[in-house]
Amino acid sequence: MAPLVIAHRGDSAHRPENTLSSFASALEVGAEVVEFDVQLTGDGHVVVIHDPLLDRTTDGRGSVRQLGLQEVRAVSAGYPARFGDRFRGERIPMLAEALGFLRDRSKAMIEIKSDSVTDDEEGGVEALTVEEIRRAGMEKDVVLISFDRRALLRCRTAAPEIMRGHLFARAEPGQVLAGAREVGCELVMPEKGMLSDALRDRAREAGLKVATWVVDEPEELATLSRFELYGVGSNRPGVLLDALRDPV
Numbered sequence: 001m002a003p004l005v006i007a008h009r010g011d012s013a014h015r016p017e018n019t020l021s022s023f024a025s026a027l028e029v030g031a032e033v034v035e036f037d038v039q040l041t042g043d044g045h046v047v048v049i050h051d052p053l054l055d056r057t058t059d060g061r062g063s064v065r066q067l068g069l070q071e072v073r074a075v076s077a078g079y080p081a082r083f084g085d086r087f088r089g090e091r092i093p094m095l096a097e098a099l100g101f102l103r104d105r106s107k108a109m110i111e112i113k114s115d116s117v118t119d120d121e122e123g124g125v126e127a128l129t130v131e132e133i134r135r136a137g138m139e140k141d142v143v144l145i146s147f148d149r150r151a152l153l154r155c156r157t158a159a160p161e162i163m164r165g166h167l168f169a170r171a172e173p174g175q176v177l178a179g180a181r182e183v184g185c186e187l188v189m190p191e192k193g194m195l196s197d198a199l200r201d202r203a204r205e206a207g208l209k210v211a212t213w214v215v216d217e218p219e220e221l222a223t224l225s226r227f228e229l230y231g232v233g234s235n236r237p238g239v240l241l242d243a244l245r246d247p248v
Helices: 020-028 069-074 095-102 125-136 149-158 173-183 197-205 218-223 237-245
Strands: 004-008 033-040 046-048 107-112 142-146 163-168 187-190 209-212 231-234
Touching: 004 020, 004 237, 020 033, 020 095, 033 095, 033 125, 046 095, 046 125, 095 107, 095 125, 107 125, 125 142, 125 149, 142 149, 142 187, 149 163, 149 173, 163 173, 173 187, 173 197, 197 209, 218 237, 231 237
Parallel strands: 004 033, 004 231, 033 107, 107 142, 142 163, 163 187, 187 209, 209 231
Antiparallel strands: 033 046
């Protein structure tokens, strides 16, 4: 069975990452799952951006956590370092906007960034993210993912009905399985360099789905087929989807 192609930050090779333009392009090429990242502003709003700082992908500067929503929304999210002025009109989306845009069009995979996880359990990023998902009526169309085990445990408590996935950058197969058990998730997402026959076999025995990231070339996707992946995150979802439709 072919893996799901997960649009990593949208169609981020061709549009500014984590913007509505990037999500629209991902939908145009046929992505069924759009992945994006969330951070918390200083005045408690969940916004869609990968980095804790505005500096890399916007024409602004500063820490998202130290700025208010109005300040965050004032900058261009058109990733000028990569795209110049082409997407100057793009803004950092609020989570509610992103969910509204994707609702009934694709599933959403939301990464809760560790930078936004605080000691505030009841009013923190996890609780506010769940609140927006429920407001959008998308509990069955969202997967919450994170490297942060504390965030995943809070998501399990707050919204056991929303699927969770545990991200890993480096770990042994036993550590991956232990982490999945601790947070009660059915999906694990090791970085592609972690994939091995042992991880595949042990995950299968444990009833876990395995997805990975980032895979941009059809040739690499083909070499990973032996791992029986549930999904692959890609900055070029259209390229992978074409390759899966018309394998050489």
